[in-house]
Amino acid sequence: MEINNFEWNRQIFHIFLGIGIVALLVYGFVNKEMILTAAIIGLILSYLSKKIEIPVIRNLLEIFERREDIGKFPGKGIIFYLIGVYVALLLFPKDVAMASVMVLALGDSVSHLYGLHYGKIKHPLSKTKFLEGTIAGFIFGFIGAFVFLPWWEALLASFAAMIIEAVEIKIGTQQVDDNLIMPFVAGSVVWLVRLL
Numbered sequence: 001m002e003i004n005n006f007e008w009n010r011q012i013f014h015i016f017l018g019i020g021i022v023a024l025l026v027y028g029f030v031n032k033e034m035i036l037t038a039a040i041i042g043l044i045l046s047y048l049s050k051k052i053e054i055p056v057i058r059n060l061l062e063i064f065e066r067r068e069d070i071g072k073f074p075g076k077g078i079i080f081y082l083i084g085v086y087v088a089l090l091l092f093p094k095d096v097a098m099a100s101v102m103v104l105a106l107g108d109s110v111s112h113l114y115g116l117h118y119g120k121i122k123h124p125l126s127k128t129k130f131l132e133g134t135i136a137g138f139i140f141g142f143i144g145a146f147v148f149l150p151w152w153e154a155l156l157a158s159f160a161a162m163i164i165e166a167v168e169i170k171i172g173t174q175q176v177d178d179n180l181i182m183p184f185v186a187g188s189v190v191w192l193v194r195l196l
Helices: 005-026 032-051 055-064 067-072 076-091 094-118 131-146 151-166 178-195
Strands: none
Touching: 005 076, 005 094, 032 076, 076 094, 076 178, 094 131, 094 151, 094 178, 131 151, 151 178
16 A cells, blocks of 8 residues: 555654654653643643644644544644653653653654555554554664663564554443554553562
8 A cells, every 4th residue: 555645744754753852852852741731831832723723733734633633632742742751751750751752752653654555454452443553663762762771671662552553442432542552561561560
């Protein structure tokens, strides 16, 4: 299956957003409170974007946001991404939080792009995803986490996050965004391993 430009741009942005956030956090240019503030500003802009057309925001939405979300929840992807990063920073030690964000940035995007382009085997846990994508995402998520964690923790974090990425978790009729759940699962697994 050919990847359209929209999906390619979206996933590349997803990768660079995560790496950029991690770099800014590592070097102390931003902190968790600033990430939360950005998410709140995002929610306000999302609400306003449903009422009025904000020129620059509208252009960015058209480049990076899925059409179905522009009308319902403009900026949903980036807002949930920022909330997922904030939750990881709030709950876990810095090394675990950074690794969790890297798993989200690399694992999620690579699995999507690789699955769409090279996927042939349907994932046993998903109707829409491919096993090849999950494996590629697991490898890249591991590489990202390994920058901050010992190899066995990076391996477990990436494995758990990529399993949960393939599963469609719903609360009522709403699917839980994987930008929220992947960093939480990756960090929780490492935290549990350290407890034991």
